[in-house]
Every structure is written in C-alpha cells, then in structure tokens.
Amino acid sequence: MSAPIVHGGGITAAAAAFGGRPEDWLDLSTGINPCPVALPDIPARAWHRLPDGHLVDAARFAARDYYRSGEILPLPVPGTQSVIQLLPRLLRQDGQAPMADDRIAVVSPTYGEYARAFTSAGFAVDAVGDVAAIRAEHRLAVVVNPNNPDGRSWPAETLIALHDRMKAAGGILVVDEAFGDTDPALSLAAQAQNLSNLIIFRSFGKFFGLAGLRLGFAIARRDILERFENWLGPWAVSGPALSLAASLLRSDVSAIRGGIGERCAGLSAVLTGAGLRMAGGTALFTLVADARAVDIYTHLCRHHILVRKFDYAPDWLRFGLTPDPAADRRLGEALQGFER
Known part of the structure; x- marks a missing residue:
C-alpha cells in the first residue's frame, strides 16, 4: 500500500x-x-427515512439536465473519490491480478489519488505530460480537465479523438471534470452518450461550496454505472444529499x-x-x-x-x-x- x-x-x-x-x-x-450557496429546504423525511428510489431518480434526472448528458442518467456517488477507488476493479478480469503489461496513463502532475489507486492495485502507472503521450497499450487513461493544480485544459475535440484512439485499442478514457462547472464548454458530458468507452466524473461540492456533503456524479454507459452502483452498495448517498442535488442542480447558477x-x-x-x-x-x-x-x-x-x-x-x-x-x-x- x-x-x-x-x-x-x-x-x-x-x-x-x-x-x-x-x-x-x-x-x-x-x-x-x-x-x-444558501441551502434549500430539505424535507424531514429525507433525514428520517433511508434514501428511497424516488430521491435517487430525482437527483439523477436533475443531474442529466444540468450536465446535458442526454440519454445517460448520471450516477450519484458519495464523492468522486469513492469511484476513483473502483477504477482498478473495473479493469480486473474475473477478479484476477493485473498482468505485468497492464499499463495506466495519468496526465500529470494532477490529483494524486488516481496514480495511488492503480499502483496500490498492482497496475503500472505512467505519468505522462500530455494527452499526445497516451499510447495504444494503455488500458485506461486519466485526464483531469481542467487540470488540478495547473489549470491546463484540453478542448473537447482533442479528448474525443483520444477516446476514439483508446476505444480502437480496447481502452477506457476517464475525464475528471471536478472543476468543470465554471467552464461548461470544456465538458464532454453532452457527447458522452456517443462515446462508449468514456467515463466522466463530476464534483458537486466544489462549485456549490458544499464539499462536506461528499457528493459527486459519474457519467458513463449503463453497464459501467450499474457496476459502480453495485460495488458501492445500497444507500451510498444520503437522502439529504440527494434532496439538495435535485434542488440545486435545477436552480439558476x-x-x-x-x-x-x-x-x-x-x-x-x-x-x-x-x-x-x-x-x-x-x-x-x-x-x-x-x-x-x-x-x-x-x-x-x-x-x-x-x-x-x-x-x-x-x-x-x-x-x-x-x-x-x-x-x-x-x-x-x-x-x-x-x-x-
């Protein structure tokens, strides 16, 4: 570890x-x-009851409209850190350990938990300086857009081309848009339904100033989201968090x-x-x-x-x-x- x-x-x-x-x-x-932001009213039942399906659905539909993800209903998660930890599991075949040539690319320097999660799971991680350095042998690549801590950004067409290259080789592209709310034009969410080997992570707490809520969203094809949801287990996101998301994501920002x-x-x-x-x-x-x-x-x-x-x-x-x-x-x- x-x-x-x-x-x-x-x-x-x-x-x-x-x-x-x-x-x-x-x-x-x-x-x-x-x-x-000022907190909207949270119904008492959101505190009292386990978060039922209608609360999850309300948050997912609000996130779909806010992120403009089309047919994809973003999955609410207890902070995107929770699904970063699941990425190595997504690549494992039948629970087997990674092979020696299972390489991951992380455009760096960036948020360090990506490299740590894969290294801890036995994957070889290449810290690359630009998306152009990502190669066909990389099973998964991570691009934080805009990047933390230097603010570098890549236009949508560059990342779509990278996705297509990776898909052709059987790889997956992860785009972390944690700081994307202030520059929506950078987001790939509107194209995600047509990019089958793409996973997008969005942070909720940074833009709204509610980091303590521990809430984020994952945008990807249905089978990937279903696996994340299954691995996170029931009631992963609290009722109050879902209620706040449903309200604030439909507000004028x-x-x-x-x-x-x-x-x-x-x-x-x-x-x-x-x-x-x-x-x-x-x-x-x-x-x-x-x-x-x-x-x-x-x-x-x-x-x-x-x-x-x-x-x-x-x-x-x-x-x-x-x-x-x-x-x-x-x-x-x-x-x-x-x-x-």
Missing part, C-alpha cells in the same frame, strides 16, 4: 503546528467555492458563477500586488510559482493562513479563493509582510 497523499485542507494539523483556533484560520488550501468570478478577480489582484507570478489555475484556484514558496508557506501559516504546497514541486503554491474583500486584505497584508 502506497503512502497517503497530502491534500488541501488540514486546518486542525496546521493549527496544532502554528497555533490558533482552527475556526480562526483562513483556509485557502482547497479549490472550493468559499461562499457556499448564474449568480454562483458571477460570485466565483468576483472572488477570483479579488485573489488575482492580491497576488499581483504582492509581486507573485501566477503560473496557472482555474476560476476556483490560482497556482503560484516562486523559488521562495516554502518560506512563503511558513510565513502565511504563522499568520494563520493555509495554502497548498506540493512535495513534488517545491516552488509551487496553490491559493484557493478568499470568501470576501476583508479576507483579501488579510491575505494581502500577510504577503506584504513577507521578507523578500
């Missing part, structure tokens, strides 16, 4: 190391909408996108004002490249501000969005106090 990966979050550990109460820290270490855009502009102004070089990102986070990244990270922690550092790229820091102008000022003042 490979070692656990350090992700964003971890305010409790940061407060233990640098002091202060966790609730007083400014957490900029994750790519989550910092202004969670233009104000949410507008609010994220405003917060993104606020963060960019702070980072630019501090003389930091923005090396990439999405509407929900910004990647900074700086040779002093480790020292900046420690300095911000001493001011009880947590950002994301990377063991594989010591000159990178990822800044999530601040929740309001006051937090912009707090971050800006802390950065201005850094000894250059």
